[in-house]
Amino acid sequence: MSSEKVPSSASSVPNPIPSSSTPRPSPSPSPSPSFQLCKGVNGLDKVILREFRGSSAEMVLDLAFLLWIRVHSFRFRIVYLYGGHVTSWKNDHGEELLFLSSKAMVKPPKAIRGGIPICFPQFGSHGTLEQHGFARNRFWSIDNDPPPFPTNTSSKAFVDLILKPSEDDMKIWPHSFEYRLRVALGPGGDLMLTSRIRNTNADGKPFSFTFAYHTYFSVSDISEVRVEGLETLDYFDNLQNKERFTEQGDALTFESEVDKIYLSTPTKIAILDHEKKRTFVLRKDGLPDAVVWNPWDKKAKAMADFGDEEYKYMLCVEAAVVEKSVTIKPGEEWKGRLELSAVPSSYCSGQLDPRRVLQGL
Numbered sequence: 001m002s003s004e005k006v007p008s009s010a011s012s013v014p015n016p017i018p019s020s021s022t023p024r025p026s027p028s029p030s031p032s033p034s035f036q037l038c039k040g041v042n043g044l045d046k047v048i049l050r051e052f053r054g055s056s057a058e059m060v061l062d063l064a065f066l067l068w069i070r071v072h073s074f075r076f077r078i079v080y081l082y083g084g085h086v087t088s089w090k091n092d093h094g095e096e097l098l099f100l101s102s103k104a105m106v107k108p109p110k111a112i113r114g115g116i117p118i119c120f121p122q123f124g125s126h127g128t129l130e131q132h133g134f135a136r137n138r139f140w141s142i143d144n145d146p147p148p149f150p151t152n153t154s155s156k157a158f159v160d161l162i163l164k165p166s167e168d169d170m171k172i173w174p175h176s177f178e179y180r181l182r183v184a185l186g187p188g189g190d191l192m193l194t195s196r197i198r199n200t201n202a203d204g205k206p207f208s209f210t211f212a213y214h215t216y217f218s219v220s221d222i223s224e225v226r227v228e229g230l231e232t233l234d235y236f237d238n239l240q241n242k243e244r245f246t247e248q249g250d251a252l253t254f255e256s257e258v259d260k261i262y263l264s265t266p267t268k269i270a271i272l273d274h275e276k277k278r279t280f281v282l283r284k285d286g287l288p289d290a291v292v293w294n295p296w297d298k299k300a301k302a303m304a305d306f307g308d309e310e311y312k313y314m315l316c317v318e319a320a321v322v323e324k325s326v327t328i329k330p331g332e333e334w335k336g337r338l339e340l341s342a343v344p345s346s347y348c349s350g351q352l353d354p355r356r357v358l359q360g361l
């Protein structure tokens with residue numbers, strides 16, 4: 001298992017979100033983010049993040065706990081505190097890169113259909129909890145006091161969220177934890193999610209969990225999409241009683257429903273969208289498995305929060321820990337990181353060398 005455990009850290013960084021709603025000028029250029037909290041449209045609280053080199057990010061917190069981030073006025077991500085859920089990620093041309101269903105319900109207790117739901121402490125039905133655990137339909141908070149991140153993180157536009165279990169959560173999953181999620185935008189527009197989950201049990205007991213960043217990518221036409229990096233790997237097929245098989249042949253292509261959990265996957269996976277001439281590259285750390293899901297037509301019709309034809313325009317490739325659950329003792333922390341980039345690709349059938357994509361050449 002490649003999950004990463006790091007010891008507890010006592011130090012902390014200054015509170016990045018001023019408690020007052022009064023506009024606060026940014027401090028002079030510094031390598032750390034500067035913040036401004038003021039009133040935005042309709043009196044909504046707005047947090048503005050600025051980067052040293054002039055780019056900026058805005059976050060708007062509305063009554064429904066909407067958090068909106070904008071960088072350079074073009075690229076932006078929307079993160080709902082409901083579910084700690086990223087619902088939008090756009091490139092410099094304003095093109096949306098994540099799929100969000102037109103029928104998505106942004107209303108508890110239903111998880112939002114699309115974007116990047118967080119599956120924790122259980123992926124799928126691999127346990128006694130509700131499908132995909134409860135993190136995706138709980139209200140998270142802004143983390144005012146996150147422990148420091150390694151200094152090599154180049155991103156200056158980020159937000160830290162935190163989830164702790166409620167008393168009701170403890171009844172269904174009797175473990176105390178602190179789940180810290182940092183959502184960051186890299187200088188090139190990359191979207192980076194880092195999860196740090198700490199066991200804070202006072203009874204000395206370890207706990208185990210499974211996990212996934214259930215990322216819905218927006219694609220032009222599912223029948224024109226290839227996934228590279230998973231060929232020849234073993235997988236569990238959820239459509240065949242979770243039996244284990246080995247993938248044969250080249251890159252994955254799609255012509256019917258798929259719901260597979262690939263095991264011991266490489267740290268880099270590429271999704272090539274032939275029609276859009278775009279390649280998504282996933283880089284992951286601490287997340288050995290990868291789930292590939294498309295409900296196709298029949299299941300699409302059976303889902304109330306998903307359009308009948310929308311399966312054509314999405315593909316989930318989910319960086320995950322499923323086969324071997326993570327176990328952490330009190331005081332221990334697990335870290336799982338996902339980095340997404342979208343790069344132009346000049347893919348023409350038969351001309352692509354998968355190694356070039358996977359090696360970023």
Ligand SMILES: O=P(O)(O)OC[C@H]1O[C@H](O)[C@H](O)[C@@H](O)[C@@H]1O
Nearest residue numbers: 124131132238259291292293316
């Ligand atoms: O409908 P949801 O609970 O959001 O789950 C949507 C899908 O998520 C994952 O990809 C699972 O492997 C699928 O079995 C499941 O159908």
